[in-house]
Amino acid sequence: MRILEPVRDVAPSPLASCQIGVDVGGTFTDLVLIDGCGAVRCVKVPSTPGEPALSTLQGIDELIGPAGARQFQSIHHTHSNTLALNTLIERTGANIGMLVTQGFRDLMEIQRLSIPDPMRYSSRRPQAVVPRRLVREVRERLNADGSIETPLDASQLLEAAAEIVAAGAQGIVICFLHSYRSPVHERRAREIIGEKFPDLPVDISSEVWPQAREFERGMLATINSYVRPRIERYVTVLAQGLLSRSISSAPRGARSNGGRELLSSMGQKPAVALFSGPAAGVAGAASVALDAGWADADLMTLDIGGTSADIGVIRRGKPILSSEEHIADFPILFPTVAVSAIGAGGGSIIWADPTGSVKVGPRSVGADPGPACYGRSDALVPALTDAFLVVGYLSADRKLGDKLVMSLERSLQAMSRLGDRVGVPAEGIADGAIQIAIAMMAAEATSTLSRRGVDAPEFRMVAYGGAGPLLGALVAEEVFIDTVLIPPLPGALSAMGAARSDIHGDFLRPIYQEVEIIDPTQFASQLDSISRDARDWLGEEVEGLPVTGMNITYSLDMRYEGQGFDVAVDIDRETLERFDRSVLLKRFHDAHQAEFGYASESARVWIKELRAHAVGYLAKTVHAHKGAEAAQPCAPRARTIRLRGAAVHASVYSRENLEIGSRLEGPAIIEQMDTTTLIPDGWICECHQSGALVLHRAG
Structure with a gap:
């Protein structure tokens, strides 16, 4: 490239x-x-x-x-x-009302009864997105198999909807019990409300994502309606x-x-893009790793931006997808690139608690006014970017992003104000804040990798974002990772990931039956239905794009009877069409054995959902990076920086002047338009032919 x-x-x-x-x-x-x-x-x-x-x-x-x-x-x-x-996260969405089955008005309040952090006395369930005053019950009831127990009461439905509208709701979400098995009541309710209030947006949970668990399904439909006005704008x-x-x-x-979709269709279901920025970054990391020859690699990704540090996992060259992610403690059922975030980005505020302990984040100064060095406010609130400037990782002589002039004097003033309160000089505050941020990222990375069942030393890292290359090697040291890849354009890798992404779509059909009693004819009907939806969606999405191929893969979410979690089992279309129970059961037992170390072959097995993942592969042009054209590389400049609490001399290079095959020893700094890379002492940097920088721990 x-x-x-x-x-x-x-x-x-x-x-x-x-x-x-x-x-x-x-x-x-x-x-x-x-x-x-x-x-x-x-x-x-x-x-x-x-x-x-x-x-x-x-x-x-x-x-x-x-x-x-x-x-x-x-x-x-x-x-x-x-x-x-x-x-x-900021709770700045639309005012949304909700209609639920009679007896379930407190669905959004009760949630799952659990609290986010049971070890903290101050931990509380998150405040409901839909306040109770905008929730109304409707007489109707479906059984667990989708059959009608109590018919929909149309007159009460209209009365409830009118009350919600009068209370100021800008949209309504309908989440009826067991609607994932049959959408008949939700669809009819939408029709009735639409006749009375034709301009009122109405979302039904069975169309947003037809999966069991009323709270999670209702929450997803609520988020979809809550964020839509801003996305539409x-x-x-x-x-x-x-x-x-x-x-x-x-x-x-x-x-x-990690894929792409027409914005016109995404506007109707914006919840599919909740993690679009972080997901594009992880997809971009997988792409640049492939360019560097790291095919089928196991990677940890570290994206440090303006407000947060995002940590992802790539297994065998593919980003890990999860249907159990959370945002602001709310569950997200959509398949999502698994990313864990903490409030430790370049704009994260450095502050001190009443005991004088220095803290970093989670609050951020945002783009405006930004860190103190931006000079946009007299408040002089110190942020992590100010710390980078004070310790010498960043140079005040270079414009941030080739546009923003940074003031070292203002950063020092902001750090000094905080330092005077805790009795530490400005340089000590800055250095300490960076070490705190590194410890926070390392702790989150260790937790994230542990949840994925992987051992960090067996992984390599891709560091990107505006500050990822600055701290990548230092975080890698803390989690015992020895190799770090810095992409050619690390500060814009999420944009690169979006540009190089393929078409990806996910589809789901509820099954919720024991394998032994499933009717093969009914299962075949579900398989045909989900396949047709996936093909039709792909046909619309790839129109006008340079497509090289299309593919639909299938999986079953399966579990033992009484089990509280599922195992995703990849199954080919031919096996699903035959519906050979012995083959399906063996695939599940093998998958369970591989993931958890045991299998109970005598236990009953249930199929919860049938899933389809549709992909349209797009043509991609990749060329080798040319590197610097100068006959001899420019001599490095020298700069004194603070590293691990001590002042050291670092060589400073311009990335555009580095030749392919160049080998640099730390401590060193590599500057470019969109980021700065720090090579600590004990690390060696090599310029790969793909244009990436590969950092290795010496020895």
Whole structure:
């Protein structure tokens, strides 16, 4: 892959097609363009939280230059962001009402009765997204097999809906008991409400995701309705801006499963994009690892951005998907790239508690006003980026993202104010805060890898994001990882992941029966139904894209009778069509044995759900990185930095001047437009032919 920067020096081939990836972050919006020859361009623009689409459009203007869209035959663009995620976390979504089966009004209050952290006396269940005053009961009841126990009371339904609307609800979610088995009551209720309130958005849980567990299904439908207005606003402003720039191709959005989907369809189900930004980053990490020759690798990913540090896991070259992720302590049933986040990003506030102990995060200064070094506020609130500047990891002589001027003086003032309170000099506060952040990330990484059943020393790391390359090796030391890969454009890897992503979609059908009593004819009907939906969806999504192939894979969620968890068993279509019970049971027993170390072959086995995963593979152009063209590399500069509590001398290099095969020993710093890489003492850095930096622990 050829990295060409800055953008203004690049002239794309006339009439070439291109892929654009966008990642709207809390501080910066990153954009990359991959042209038909494989050349990559990158820009960073300050995010505009009040109207996120504006920074995207500004970045596109800078990316394609004065010649505009007419220089390309086609422009395919995919957008990742954390808009839906932040809307949920910050509780800034729409006012939503809910209709539930009679007797279940407290569904969102009771939740699962558990509390997030039972070892803390202050731990409480998260506040319900839908307040109880906007929840109404409806007389209706389905049995567990989907048959009707109590018919839907239409008059009471309308009365309840009218009360919710009068109370200020901007939308209604319907979650009836056992609707995953039969959507008949939910669909009829939506029709009745639509006749009375034609402009009122109504979501039904059985269409958002037809899975058992009323609270989880209702929560997912609620989130979908809660975040939709903000996503619709983003899509509307973006679409208008693209048309005014003569970009007529349909925009696509990154999904939480690491794929992409038309924004027009995603607008109806925005909950599928809750993790789109982090998921695109993990997918991008898998892609650059493959470019570096790490095929089928086991990797830990570390993405340190402006507000958080996100940790993911890649097994055998593929991001791990999970249907048990949580956001703000709420369960998310959609298949999602498994990412764990902590509040330790570049904008995380450094503060002291009443005892004088220095803390980092989870609160962030955000993009505006940003860290003290940005100079946008007189408040002088110190953040982790200020600490990087004070200890010398960052240089005040370089603009952050080639745009923001950083003030070392303001960072020192902010650190000194905090230091005066706890009796520590500014440099000590900065160094201590960095070590605290590293310890937080290492603890979360250890926990994340343990939950996935893996041993950290057997893994390698991909570090990216604005600050990931700065702390990647230091975090790796704490978790005993010896090799770290830094992508060619680490600060824009989520945008790169979006640009290079394939089409991915997930589908589900409820089964919920013991294997021995399942009717093969009924199962075949479910298989045909889910296959048809997956094929139709793929056909719509790949239209106009350079598709090289399509595939649909299937799996069954199975468990022993009475078991409280499932095992996902991959099954080919032919085996499912035959529905050979002995084969299905053997596959499950083998999978259970492999995952948990035992199998109970005499126990009864249930199939909970049938799943399908549809993929449309897109053509990708990858070229070898050319490296520096100079006959001799430029001599490094010298800088004194604080590392592990001591002052050391570090060599400072410009990444664009490094040749393929270059070998650097730490302590050293490598600077580039979108990030800075720290090579600690005891580490060696090699410049790979793919353009990546590979850091190894010496010895």
